Amino acid sequence: MLEGMLEAIEKLLALQDKDQRLRSLRQELQAIPSDIATKEKLIADSASRLEQARTRAKMIEVEKKTLQVEASSKRDQIARYKTQQMQTRKNEEFTALAHEIAGAEKVVSGIEDKELALMEEAESLRPQIAIAEKTYAEEKARYDGQISVLREKSTNIQSRIAELEAIRPAATEGIDEDLLERYERLFKNKNAHAIVALEHEVCMGCHMKVTSQTGLELRANKTIVSCPQCGRILHLPA
Ligand SMILES: [Zn+2]
Structure with a gap:
């Protein structure tokens, strides 16, 4: 009886050792998908920061073109007013046209200010985009590396679990x-x-x-x- 009891205890201890290893491997395995998701999210965030900077740069180009069209149509208007001014013999009309011209010139000058501000923004955006590109490339390489390590770890843990599960029945024998x-x-x-x-x-x-x-x-x-x-x-x- 004495020997049998000690043997039973020893078997339980050996079984528990395997079960504890299985349990911690399963817990480790379970944590991997969310670890991978976290790193994928970091890559996506980095890509999105780069994309935002690029999108803003594109928008600036579009805004600049719109302003150029606006300015050009205002300048045409000014030219028309000036032609009319030269053709008129009425003082009142001449003054009214001068007034229109001044107003249109003010609009053109406002547009030019906006264009300048956009050009300055584009200028400051250029290094930002370069930094975002570099950061994205670095972060993607780093996190992709970590993700492939996690995937490899997952595969290894799964085969370790399979091994332990395969030998577990033998460890319960005689209990x-x-x-x-x-x-x-x-x-x-x-x-x-x-x-x-x-x-x-x-x-x-x-x-x-x-x-x-x-x-x-x-x-x-x-x-x-x-x-x-x-x-x-x-x-x-x-
Ligand atoms: Zn107790």
Whole structure:
């Protein structure tokens, strides 16, 4: 009986070791897709910053062309007014046209100011675009590298999990069915620590001191002893 009990404890410990490794591998694997998504988002954000700067530069060109058309049509108008001015013999009409010309010239000058402001903006945008291009290229290379490392890690973890899953049934062999069920329930509910050591009469699962009776029962090696506080299976430290 003594030997059988120790053997059962040893088997449970070996099984728990595998199950804990499986659990942490599964957790690691589960975290990878969101890690990849985060990095993909960073690449997209960087691309979008570059795209915004490029779009603004394109918009400036469009605005400049619109202003040029406006200015040119105003200048044509001014030329027409001046022709009319030369042709008229009426003083009033001449003055009225002079007034129109002055107004149109003011509009042209306003348009020219806007054009200048746009040209200045385009000028300052050029280095910004260059920086955004460089940043995007660097960030994309960096995050793409990290993503491929994560993908490789994912593949490796999956095959490690498959290996452990394949050898797990053998690790349960010879363990009493009820005990195995109890272990599995505890593993699931007690944060992957179903079987824990009793050290200086303290349960290493819940860190509570057990009664001397529990300690004695455990040292007798005759039955599976559970912690009265947390229900975990106890074993003596190796
Ligand atoms: Zn306990």
